[in-house]
Amino acid sequence: xxxxxxxxxxxxxxxxxxxxxxxxxxxxxxxxxxxxxxxxxxxxxxxxxxxxxxxxxxxxxxxxxxxxxxxxxxxxxxxxxxxxxxxxxxxxx
Amino acid sequence: xxxxxxxxxxxxxxxxxxxxxxxxxxxxxxxxxxxxxxxxxxxxxxxxxxxxxxxxxxxxxxxxxxxxxxxxxxxxxxxxxxxxxxxxxxxxxxxxxxxxxxxxxxxxxxxxxxxxxxxxxxxxxxxxxxxxxxxxxxxxxxxxxxxxxxxxxxxxxxxxxxxxxxxxxxxxxxxxxxxxxxxxxxxxxxxxxxxxxxxxxxxxxxxxxxxxxxxxxxxxxxxxxxxxxxxxxxxxxxxxxxxxxxxxxxxxxxxxxxxxxxxxxxxxxxxxxxxxxxxxxxxxxxxxxxxxxxx
Numbered sequence: 001x002x003x004x005x006x007x008x009x010x011x012x013x014x015x016x017x018x019x020x021x022x023x024x025x026x027x028x029x030x031x032x033x034x035x036x037x038x039x040x041x042x043x044x045x046x047x048x049x050x051x052x053x054x055x056x057x058x059x060x061x062x063x064x065x066x067x068x069x070x071x072x073x074x075x076x077x078x079x080x081x082x083x084x085x086x087x088x089x090x091x092x093x
Numbered sequence: 094x095x096x097x098x099x100x101x102x103x104x105x106x107x108x109x110x111x112x113x114x115x116x117x118x119x120x121x122x123x124x125x126x127x128x129x130x131x132x133x134x135x136x137x138x139x140x141x142x143x144x145x146x147x148x149x150x151x152x153x154x155x156x157x158x159x160x161x162x163x164x165x166x167x168x169x170x171x172x173x174x175x176x177x178x179x180x181x182x183x184x185x186x187x188x189x190x191x192x193x194x195x196x197x198x199x200x201x202x203x204x205x206x207x208x209x210x211x212x213x214x215x216x217x218x219x220x221x222x223x224x225x226x227x228x229x230x231x232x233x234x235x236x237x238x239x240x241x242x243x244x245x246x247x248x249x250x251x252x253x254x255x256x257x258x259x260x261x262x263x264x265x266x267x268x269x270x271x272x273x274x275x276x277x278x279x280x281x282x283x284x285x286x287x288x289x290x291x292x293x294x295x296x297x298x299x300x301x302x303x304x305x306x307x308x309x310x311x312x313x314x315x316x317x318x319x320x321x322x323x324x325x326x327x328x329x330x331x332x333x334x335x336x337x338x339x340x341x342x343x344x345x346x347x348x349x350x351x352x353x354x355x356x357x358x359x360x361x362x363x364x365x366x367x368x369x370x371x372x373x374x375x376x377x378x379x380x381x382x383x384x385x386x387x388x
Contacts, residue, residue, distance in 0.1 A: 010253065038236070074356065
């Protein structure tokens, strides 16, 4: 069996639905073919989470929706709608 | 020193909204060249934390010249007032690829981060970014995220966000200065050119209440008057102070973008010393408490 390595795509969307547009993104490639660094792309690889899904990315996790803590309702902090995807790619050492 | 040229209200509103102001080529070549010579020899003064800006740099030195320029000094005083303190300064170096190849190291850009640590204050420090030589795209000038300054995060915790819609990369002529809110998300870019890139940063703490420190003569008595909202016959004036405060950034989430507007209006109230100010009715709606009036 050909060994595989994981490629990860993390998309941050404009709301909690997968069809929302991408506001931020990150990629890590376990095969070593691609090396992504901060600030390397000004346009996202996909327009929405749904577009990534349709291109074969498997969704691993999405941010839960939590009630706002009293007194913290208006505080903004980390990006809110994080979706983690993977692809498994053949790896030839 | 010539009279400082203070910021106007639109510039201050832009700072409240986006957390950054940029002045291209504002520093004369003579200062830039002397600074670059000093930087190449690492002849940058060592200054104890908390030294008054007026005492931190010897007259005649390029950094003293930089912070004495009327536009630079005026912007500093508009943001953090007279008598600000030098928290620290740092000469940032972005090495060219050959430096990494020689040592067998992976070259990368700096992850996006917020300086210092979690800082939920309304008062803010100003960070002066000085680009003493021209910066091309290839040289990887500082990357920053407009409108990120009011997000309360913990320094490098945001390093996962490789790219953010609307991120800016500084490409500028020599002698460019940026003044940023301490909360602005930023990171050094990767230098793919064959020369060293310098950027000098000074963090300044206010010692006075940050209230109406800029030139408020353009503010007008009706600047807090409400406009029609949502259902409009024509697009609102983009130069209107409320438009500046309420302009969304391309990376804002749909709901959180509205919270950013609330927080900008609260910052503007703080800067004005006016708890009644509102832009486009965002806070008035939330503060309406008819049950209190009925008692």
